[in-house]
Amino acid sequence: MPGLSTSPPLPAPRACAAPLRSWVQSANRDDADFPLAHLPLCVFRPAGTDAIARIGVGIGQEVFDLRRAWRLGLLDTLAPELRRACAAPSLNALFAAGRAASRALRAALTTLLQEGTPDQERSASCLLPQSQAAFDLPAQVGDYTDFLASYNHAHNVGSLYRPDNPVLPNFSSLPVAYHGRASSLVVTDEPVCRPQGQFRAAPQDTATVFGPSRKLDFEMELGVFVGPGNARGHAIAVDEADAHIAGFCVLNDWSARDLQEWESQPLGPFLGKNFATTLSPWVVSPEALEPYRVEIARPASPLLKDYLRHAPSSRRASFEIVTEVRLCTQRMRAQGQAAQLIATALFSRDIVWSFAQMIAHHTVNGCTLRPGDLLGSGTVSGPTPGSEGCLLELTRGGRAPLTLANGETRTYLQDGDEIVLTAFCARPGLPRIGFGECRGRIVPALARD
């Protein structure tokens, strides 16, 4: 079994205390995913209510209600239009306001949530345990684009379908991408209905069958939400693209491989992807990730076109983010077992195009990005067994089933299987930055009406 538990490709990260302490005690634990240095944003409502959605900020085990904070006057130091954006039911207006506005909000929240703040009592009334929050999508996504930016993923998948020519020549020339479907986006914990469609039951078949997908897969990706957009016709330069990144999330680009195999030529994936794409609810800010900024993995090729070329001073355009995939089967749940780690990878090692390069490429033809648009990195797959970000790779196209700790085996996902994706940054001396969970359970295909 190419399981990560036996061959971790990375040294075990060590979590550290955040330098600033919060009066929210759960934020000060060494293993806290959401320390005071983090402050990820989300959109939520108190679970079980039909209260309107509001923006929240993760702190320890709590979510801090920005709408309530606005009502209580706790955000009065902010500019009026920024205050209004904080009271909105989605993050689009905040994203549109840009990085300076986000940093102003971040500074205000840091003040409110740190030990010794004079506003602790009123601020405490804005907290809700995360376990009592129901999350919405963080933003209304106008368009969702998915890239193919892991060389390992391109190679592993290409080897299955085109053994003689696994990685196509354009891969090294531009960040390959396709348009996903915005309506497919759901937030963590939304059940994923097994898609039905046409496929060939065996690769050599000429006839197709119709039915529930037999090759249902996940894809571990990171996502970026677009901040301020661009005007039609105006490209965003690669070294200015950071100003257009509002934040990061974890993304599961569920894939029905059998549907995808049959439909994808000549126009790319369609029904094999657009039945569901699950997002984690938290938007991780570039500021929180800043200590983990590292050089992009790709060497600066002289063949690279200028519009994709980072200036030497901006080559630190990637982030040392560990990704993790866990699987929990129905039987594991029934027996009270925790989800099992089946893959882990390292974003900065395994994704060879920076999000800045993706943005520069996406807009070089004049295409408009709008605030709240979503970019997926493509599957994050590493070079070693157990670092592959999907079952298609982990099981070599189904030929090498995974054997789980309880003896169950998997090629593709079965009904009842739950996939839990997460990501984190951790390094000695730095605050741990967790991305939260992107979780989805497969439910059987619906009978056709």
Next chain:
Amino acid sequence: MPGLSTSPPLPAPRACAAPLRSWVQSANRDDADFPLAHLPLCVFRPAGTDAIARIGVGIGQEVFDLRRAWRLGLLDTLAPELRRACAAPSLNALFAAGRAASRALRAALTTLLQEGTPDQERSASCLLPQSQAAFDLPAQVGDYTDFLASYNHAHNVGSLYRPDNPVLPNFSSLPVAYHGRASSLVVTDEPVCRPQGQFRAAPQDTATVFGPSRKLDFEMELGVFVGPGNARGHAIAVDEADAHIAGFCVLNDWSARDLQEWESQPLGPFLGKNFATTLSPWVVSPEALEPYRVEIARPASPLLKDYLRHAPSSRRASFEIVTEVRLCTQRMRAQGQAAQLIATALFSRDIVWSFAQMIAHHTVNGCTLRPGDLLGSGTVSGPTPGSEGCLLELTRGGRAPLTLANGETRTYLQDGDEIVLTAFCARPGLPRIGFGECRGRIVPALARD
């Protein structure tokens, strides 16, 4: 030259008077595109003002302002929620309300606009000449999907790129599609900026160049706006899909063939398409098209999967719509010449999947359609010279340039070229139904900032 002017594939249509006369006299002319039997919807504002956008109805040479009609109480016979939808700044709410609501509105408008109506004076105050209207996109489009549903187009284009295997086996099994980009959508008359990008200057080149596209093309398509959507996981049955069609428009899926050729494997078109997609401003209702409803072109193959199979009673799922492409070059404009017809085709003959089949396929995996979503038919290309819906086909990949009446030649579009797409239904004894114009002029690529 494969010009349509010399070999029309269709008998010249003859326009007829509408059975009901309107007090708007321009609607009663035999050649009126917008007779009383038509009543297409749009979103507009008086040109040169910053008035808020409002819904309009085309009648003769005029547009009837629904927002003003609502204020004047002219729509008081309609249900309150339908009245509210009529006063909205986009058609999404009307589309969501479904066909019964649209028919109720249509009946009310027919009464208001026909000769002898008691409300003629107040109704006349709601008219604005179409020449004084500035159009918006008819709806906020959540997702835009483009199909490949003309066998001729698939064959002609496939022959250029894969001479041995022009039409892939999935073409006859399902309506192939890809996700376009909603942010690319613009309404008629918006200039189209020549996209820049990477491409191979010659097919055998291994290196690519960067610059303005040298193979800029149009694609003549029809579009459908989605009415009521579906719940996630719930497929729409092919014979119930008509209830989800709000109306039709003309669509120009501008394509940079050189960008598209280099980027499209393995994930399909991206920057070659997403710089602009132009729509005509008018939404033609299924009711207006009803007299032109005809059988779908495709024989009922026993191999067709059940979910795509029309019941015998619903095989009249296509429409006898003539499409026309005109080109006006900068020189023609300077010399006062009208745009020249360069292609015409017949939707019901040349598109082999019905929109109902496209909807059934799109949702069979549980994918959600939302009100206002847009589906493109794919390029409408006929079987004969001069019926091809794009320059890639008309010029055989650039090898057989078009010679225009003024002696100019074209392989692909030059800066200053304007493409005017239109469509109409016309048959003796039936009212003529015009689709209005989908017009776009190419402007030079912007210098990079």
